[in-house]
Amino acid sequence: MDTPLTFTEPARELEVSAEYDVLVVGGGPAGLTAALAAAEDGLKVGLLESRSFVGGNMTIGLPVLGFLGQKGNQVIYGLPQKFIDRLKVRDAASEHRPCPLHMGITLVEPEAVKTVGLEMLTEAGVDVVFYTFVAGVIMSDDGSAIRGVITESKSGRNVVIAKVVIDCTGDADVAYRAGVATEKGNEHGGMQPPTLMFCLSNVDTEKLRTSIAVEKRTYLTDFIPAEYFGQNNQFIVVGLRELIAKARTERNLEIPNERTIIITGLKKGEVWINMTRVTGTDGTDARSLTNGEIVARRQIDDIVEYLVNYVPGFEDAHFTKTAPFLGIRETRRIVGRYTMNEQDVLGCRHFEDAIAVASYPIDIHRPGDEGCTLIWCGDCYDIPYRSLLPAHIENLIVAGRSISATHEAMGAIRVMATCMAMGEAAGRAAGIAVTQDILPSEVDIHALRRKLLDNGAYLRGLEGERLTPETEDVSVPA
Numbered sequence: 001m002d003t004p005l006t007f008t009e010p011a012r013e014l015e016v017s018a019e020y021d022v023l024v025v026g027g028g029p030a031g032l033t034a035a036l037a038a039a040e041d042g043l044k045v046g047l048l049e050s051r052s053f054v055g056g057n058m059t060i061g062l063p064v065l066g067f068l069g070q071k072g073n074q075v076i077y078g079l080p081q082k083f084i085d086r087l088k089v090r091d092a093a094s095e096h097r098p099c100p101l102h103m104g105i106t107l108v109e110p111e112a113v114k115t116v117g118l119e120m121l122t123e124a125g126v127d128v129v130f131y132t133f134v135a136g137v138i139m140s141d142d143g144s145a146i147r148g149v150i151t152e153s154k155s156g157r158n159v160v161i162a163k164v165v166i167d168c169t170g171d172a173d174v175a176y177r178a179g180v181a182t183e184k185g186n187e188h189g190g191m192q193p194p195t196l197m198f199c200l201s202n203v204d205t206e207k208l209r210t211s212i213a214v215e216k217r218t219y220l221t222d223f224i225p226a227e228y229f230g231q232n233n234q235f236i237v238v239g240l241r242e243l244i245a246k247a248r249t250e251r252n253l254e255i256p257n258e259r260t261i262i263i264t265g266l267k268k269g270e271v272w273i274n275m276t277r278v279t280g281t282d283g284t285d286a287r288s289l290t291n292g293e294i295v296a297r298r299q300i301d302d303i304v305e306y307l308v309n310y311v312p313g314f315e316d317a318h319f320t321k322t323a324p325f326l327g328i329r330e331t332r333r334i335v336g337r338y339t340m341n342e343q344d345v346l347g348c349r350h351f352e353d354a355i356a357v358a359s360y361p362i363d364i365h366r367p368g369d370e371g372c373t374l375i376w377c378g379d380c381y382d383i384p385y386r387s388l389l390p391a392h393i394e395n396l397i398v399a400g401r402s403i404s405a406t407h408e409a410m411g412a413i414r415v416m417a418t419c420m421a422m423g424e425a426a427g428r429a430a431g432i433a434v435t436q437d438i439l440p441s442e443v444d445i446h447a448l449r450r451k452l453l454d455n456g457a458y459l460r461g462l463e464g465e466r467l468t469p470e471t472e473d474v475s476v477p478a
């Protein structure tokens, strides 16, 4: 192989454009709550976001999953719930609706997510800077801590300094550039494929659901009984495999997914389609991402033709828009002080340093084929604080889908309510660290847990009971 052509960039002075107590990088579900939580302590908090809006994947037409547990109880409250409550004021979020496959679905209106997210951040005094990509880090002389990050934007190349940095990029961009060990994908490096979500209007969702409920032999869904569709007018359809097979045979359509996935929107007649799929994409590589956008966009016409001609209720539907970007399910995961694994999830494990409770099943869109692996544990599992802390870098916390977890565990903890709960914990931990002038790893876990509980978050005791600040200190087997 030829040696790649390289250039040495001349050293240059960079202007420090801002200095914060806590810097949050990435304004997705995790970054939003991390910044809000840190700002509640009166700290100087900055949020850098490469796009022109906050919300991350919550703006691409997806329902928020993870609020309800496998036993039907709500397992995430605190700031994530406050965010949903604010959306509800604008009729921009549904109730947490039980769903046999997804446990609970919470529909949100993407544009309102951007507006309300920004409103809450600015009200909290967070200094939000858009159009700013974090491209590097500046380390302390001994390499143990991050002094600041290097940003690239229309303003040029700058430095932002912070006492504690929270990496909520989803890709562990900050951690990776700081030299934190990271992993990608399964044992073969295969990552869950991305999807370009798209939206259709003028869908008769009443006809869709009643057809599934009544003609249950024709319209078969995965894991969701047909009766469910008779009782619910906001829902996710997963399945209709026979119809896809028929469309492939009769019309020679290229459909990259073995399952039809339809998510009702909050607006009448609007649905979001989660069916494009580009295997082999690496969301940390610009060319691969570009290829993903090209291939996914090409897939849309055949999927629309399939829906309009085979799925009841879509007869008069029309394509309206794609999501603002290709949705990336999986990239880097940090190697932290504890790596969550499949047994932790399936064993409903308790952790002494639990900072959030999750219940979403392992849900892996398989990297190598068109299928999906789903495994339920029957209850809840904890997320330990140590999984948010990189093994070596001292003033960095990671929250969201890139925490320390195996490919399998990440397939469970990646949903948005869980990411928001992790973000809140990261922000509150950063608040304690800065206020007490200690490292995030030195934060007293009981103080952090009590602070979370004081602010309405959900943590559980050994019998699954909801803890209060007074009952926080239950003994939990290691």
Ligand SMILES: Cc1cc2nc3c(=O)[nH]c(=O)nc-3n(C[C@H](O)[C@H](O)[C@H](O)COP(=O)(O)OP(=O)(O)OC[C@H]3O[C@@H](n4cnc5c(N)ncnc54)[C@H](O)[C@@H]3O)c2cc1C
Pocket (backbone or CB within 6 Å): 025, 026, 027, 028, 029, 030, 031, 048, 049, 050, 051, 054, 055, 056, 057, 058, 062, 063, 064, 065, 066, 132, 133, 134, 135, 168, 169, 170, 171, 173, 194, 195, 196, 274, 326, 327, 328, 329, 399, 400, 401, 402, 414, 415, 416, 417, 419
């Ligand atoms: C197609 C698809 C379907 C899914 N379905 C569901 C579902 O139905 N329900 C559900 O709850 N979850 C679903 N998920 C999972 C969920 O959306 C993500 O795992 C979750 O959004 C991760 O949250 P996050 O905050 O970690 O990252 P993200 O939502 O990815 O947010 C990261 C933010 O950081 C910004 N950023 C990234 N790098 C930089 C940088 N270097 N500098 C500055 N800013 C940066 C990004 O612009 C983005 O705003 C799905 C994911 C995909 C892709």
